[in-house]
Amino acid sequence: MQIKFYNQNALDKKKYSIIIPLYEGKLVLVKHEKRDTLELPGGHIEKGETAEMAAKRELYEESGATSFELTYLCDYSVEKNGDLGYGSVFMAAINKFGNLPNFEMEDKFLVGEIPENLTYPEIQGEFIRKYLVKNGENFEFKEI
Template sequence: MKVEFYELGSIADEKLAYAVIGSIYGGKHIFVKHKDRDTWEIPGGHREDGEEIEATGKRELVEETGAVDYSITPICEYSVTRGDVCSYGRLFYSEVFSFGQLPDLEIGEVRCFKETPENLTYPDIQPYLLKKILDLVQKSR
């Protein structure tokens, strides 16, 4: 498995299938737990047919965290290659200022962590995505 990063706009829009949103609330990282799993993940998900990738990022953030007041910024494109299969997505950074009720969808729990939790849903992917977000956010300060 291989994770690679690219500048914004360097991957054809139609190839971007996912949005992942590294999110902060009160200085802590937001992770979510799917109702069917016992592991934590960064908010994000699949792009719907006809949806702009920026809309995917906003929709997934709201659906998976219940965020009401937030900022969201595209960071870069990324790819994940497993064997002969390569998929692409856009990575976002969000600062959440307030939460509403969590929609009754696939997420069962939202929690804020000072450190990345050990039991990640995608341990071969998520640490790379989180590191990229943190690196770029620190450079912009």
């Protein structure tokens, strides 16, 4: 597998938006109802959506975040087993949560460490390590 990072808006054929969200210094991860692992919020960019629109929608649907500041970080590609996927990475500073919408996520978790049980550890772990730094028991975003 190979992950590449690109400047903002470097790619046209983006299919995914991934969000690295923080709330009060903790990383927000979500648990899908059909998996035992944790993951970053994100998903497919739907027809008619921009990557940013998809990121905002996915962050709300998967975490219940109702007030947040979203920042576009970069585009990325992942090549795995001959398949190539493209997307955008965003960071989010969450101010407020509402109830978790009744979609596909079972719960959300605030973590102070990168867990070993990430759904896609080689991909999402790389995003987290690239853009977050530990400060005591909390995370902070790295300078862009």
